[in-house]
Amino acid sequence: MQPRIVVFGIGNASRGDDAIGPLLLERLGIWLAAAGHAPEFALIEDYQLQIEHALDLHGKRLALFIDAGCATPVPAEFYAIGATRTFPAPSTHALTPQELLGVYCQVVEAEPPPAFVLCVRGERFELGEGLSVEAQAHVESAWRKLMLLCQRPDAEHWRALAARETLQKGPKGRDGALPFPSGPPLQIPPSQ
């Protein structure tokens, strides 16, 4: 079975709360294996998103990016994202999830799969530090959310959950992106 859902855990396990993404991804892998759902999910850990990660979206029907955020509302936020169409100048070798979706559109010449971000509040990002006490609590809260998501990996369900958060906390999303992807209806690319 080819995995149809891709989950990215972004961060560096040796940089304090930057470990949040990799830690949640590792926990998810164990949980999925125990539940017998591992073959449905592609789990990808990396320090940063870079252009070749666009190819990891190909053939998937759903994508989730787990990351730490230093200005994220406590304990975490969950929101839908769309491809960046105007694509501003990048500030680093790395891409944002929205930019990665934009690269996918250009390179694969197709709409990306429905994509969401689970961003968990981090407090400290120093080299050699472990997870902060605050972040440990945020991770537990995010883990419950992540289990809920992966128990029902369905784009409409995830959109509804994201919309509910938006109503509770107000519009969110990095760079002011709307909580729902704009533009033409999404087309799910064929499986590889």
Place this chain on the structure above:
Amino acid sequence: MSYQLETAAHPTRLRRIAIDTVSRVEGHGKVTILLDDRNQVRQVRLHIVEFRGFERFIQGRPYWEVPVMVQRLCGICPVSHHLAASKALDAVVGATRLTPTAEAIRRLMHYGQILQSHALHFYYLCAPDLLFGFDSDVSRRNIVGIAAAHPETAKRGVLLRKFGQEVIRITAGKRVHGSGAIPGGVNKAITAEERRLLLEDIYRIIGWSRDAVHMIKTLHAQNPALYNSFGICRSNTMSLIGTDGTLDFYHGSLRARDGNGGILFDGVDYRDYAQLIQEEVKPWSYMKFPFFTALGKENGWYKVGPLARIQNCDCIPTPLAEAERREFVDYCGGMPMHAPLAYHWTRMIEMLHAAETIKDLLHGEDILGSELVVSGQRSPEGVGVIEAPRGTLIHHYRVDEDDLVTMCNLIVSTTHNNQAMNEAIRHVARRYLQGREVTEGLLNHIEVAIRCFDPCLSCATHALGQMPLAVELLDAEGALVHSLSRNDDGRLDAAAL
């Protein structure tokens, strides 16, 4: 090789432009430019504003953990740290000579890293500036702009990256946090099926790499006045050199040349690096300033990386890259090229060489061997040096009887280029910012000069909401009169006060 424009005579009377942080380089950097009342540039500095403390991170750890741990120093070139640490610790476990298979697999990993790193830099970070122009619409100067105007080029960038990552995955075991290299060798053999998978694509990769060299060569030919002078910084150069003077990214001895191309030292065992190089600390930057001890601080600074390597070696041991090197040398008229934009040309020659070397290694007999590890008489100390994508990378460790690291010294590639980057931006500031209105396009000229070196100023901190860029203009009294900021999604906000 003077320090003109490093420190102004009366900095408090000058107005200050700060580019904070530099975009499209890795990590946190800031450029400040002090202008006088007549808008003349009086002081330019590239500040590194993040202290990393890598050495402290490593001390106290068991030595066998180090090759894996050091990958977390950098999200861009983890394989380089992985291999430099492994080479240093080979000496600690007494592995004076690896098995042919272990060396071939390490080389394959390293050349895969060189290929994917150079591809990312060229297609993602630099091609937008080079193809659209430094002053072009900022909304186009990115890979999606490239994809819209040059779709095949953008696809090749992504697929070259993907291939390099596949080489790393196969040799290191995983795409990230691989553990392929260990003190004394490697812990994973390569299967015939894995070799077949890589060979399927390698000829296409070589062709694309060759096309990339031709692309940058054409750009030079179209505008030699710009490419041969922009940010020019005449300096010494240094790199590892392989057997018989060949270009070698994995192993060799140290060679340095002066600004005219004359040999300063050659055939030096890299374990003696500390006798050759000292590092100066300056109060305005966390990044040190290395220099050749024999020449002193003012004249001893040097460049490393592709521009240094291609001009430092006598030949490249793969035919297509060697032909391109010869053409580059001819273009330079037999004199050393010191213009930073030539980094791109030489970087693409290196990418072609990496692709050819990957092909040769895959066809070699050693790559499928099963003898992976050796050991010998234990030593308390080891030095490992490789040519990482950005330049010479030095790892030095001491290990006690309990197997714990007691001393760690790292000199990373970007640090070697610190003074050269400062000199390049001073040249650009003098040329392009004198008495001119400050615009994003002009400030991008400064950033273009820095990007030539592909610096990696910090490593692997990634969190949503970081990496803003702020530009502040202050008058002679220090009051803020104008600001320009690039927020965390790269868009610009300007505010006149």
